[in-house]
Amino acid sequence: GESVGLHLPTLSVQEGDNSIINCAYSNSASDYFIWYKQESGKGPQFIIDIRSNMDKRQGQRVTVLLNKTVKHLSLQIAATQPGDSAVYFCAENIGSGAGSYQLTFGKGTKLSVIP
Amino acid sequence: DGGITQSPKYLFRKEGQNVTLSCEQNLNHDAMYWYRQDPGQGLRLIYYSQIVNDFQKGDIAEGYSVSREKKESFPLTVTSAQKNPTAFYLCASSSGDTQYFGPGTRLTVL
Numbered sequence: 001g002e003s004v005g006l007h008l009p010t011l012s013v014q015e016g017d018n019s020i021i022n023c024a025y026s027n028s029a030s031d032y033f034i035w036y037k038q039e040s041g042k043g044p045q046f047i048i049d050i051r052s053n054m055d056k057r058q059g060q061r062v063t064v065l066l067n068k069t070v071k072h073l074s075l076q077i078a079a080t081q082p083g084d085s086a087v088y089f090c091a092e093n094i095g096s097g098a099g100s101y102q103l104t105f106g107k108g109t110k111l112s113v114i115p
Numbered sequence: 116d117g118g119i120t121q122s123p124k125y126l127f128r129k130e131g132q133n134v135t136l137s138c139e140q141n142l143n144h145d146a147m148y149w150y151r152q153d154p155g156q157g158l159r160l161i162y163y164s165q166i167v168n169d170f171q172k173g174d175i176a177e178g179y180s181v182s183r184e185k186k187e188s189f190p191l192t193v194t195s196a197q198k199n200p201t202a203f204y205l206c207a208s209s210s211g212d213t214q215y216f217g218p219g220t221r222l223t224v225l
Contacts, residue, residue, distance in 0.1 A: 032212045043121075043205055043216035044158075089157065093212050102173075103214060105157035 012112045019077040021109045023090035026071060032093040034103065035064060035075045039086045047075070047088075077111075085113045118142040119217035121206050126222045128193070128200065136191045136220045138206030147189035148207040148214060151175060158205065164189055193222065200224050 013019045025033075031052040036044035050057045050064045050073075057064050063076040073090050089108035119140045128134045138147065146165045150158040160173030164183040178197025183189055189208075193200045201224045207214040 034213060036216075041219075041221075043119075043218045046213060046215060049213060091214075102160065102163065107155065107157045 009107070010110045010112070012114060013080050014114050015080060015082060017080055019075075019080045019084070019111060021075045021077075021088050021111065023073040023075075023106055024071060025073060025090075025092050027092065027094050027104075028068075028071065029094045030092040033064070033066065033073050034091045035062075035073075035088060036091065037084075037086045037088055038108070044089070080111075080113050082113045082115055085111055087111070119206060119208055119215060121204075121217040121220050123220060124218070126220055128222060128224050130224060131195045133192055133194050134222065136193065136204055136206075136222070138189045138191065138217060139187055140189075140206075140208045140217075141187060142208055142210070142215070143186070144208035144210045144215075145186070146209045147183070148209075149173075149179070149181065149189070149191045150205045150207065152203040152205055152219075161191065161204075 034049045035047040037047050038044045048057060048059045048062050048064050050066050055066055061078045065074045075088060077084055087108040087110050089106045091103040091105045093103050122137045126134055148163040149161040151161055152158050159175050161175055161179050162170055162173050162181040164170035167183055167186050170181050170183050178194055180192045200222055202222060204220045204222060206217040
């Protein structure tokens, strides 16, 4: 089965509020994680990534937190906007060797922003 | 989508036909990937290529074939042996860990 999963399949938030999307992973050897955003009918768009030697990384309005103790990854979106409505999914790379760039993907969480 | 193009956007296939999906990238990435996405499921890896003239099977390679004759191109052929080909197909490329995706091709079997 998949080693990457999500706690909630759907999330509805009010415009302007902060959103938190969670992801659990089971492979303690994973050393690299990515969050993607996918709008309906489009390809996934890279949002932010984090390596296992970090706990937190910030981008523009987004923050990724990594808790290796409980194998948990979260994506925080500040001041959520209608354009943030999409499916978000995480991916992990177990880093099994040089040139091993295969990712394992979670099923995704659908974020709906209420105007 | 940044430098990765897929064509066509929509593709319809009759049962028993082979069809080829195009993927081109101008990012000078060495590695390219093909994924299949079905509703409610995560992306599943079909084939990947880390260098020209070399490729490996992913988790669900049966019924698919690929070639990598040029660095920029990684076409995927869906053969008649693929029993349930209706899906959204995504191509990606990378120069390291981070994979960047194309806009996808939606294939429907009539």
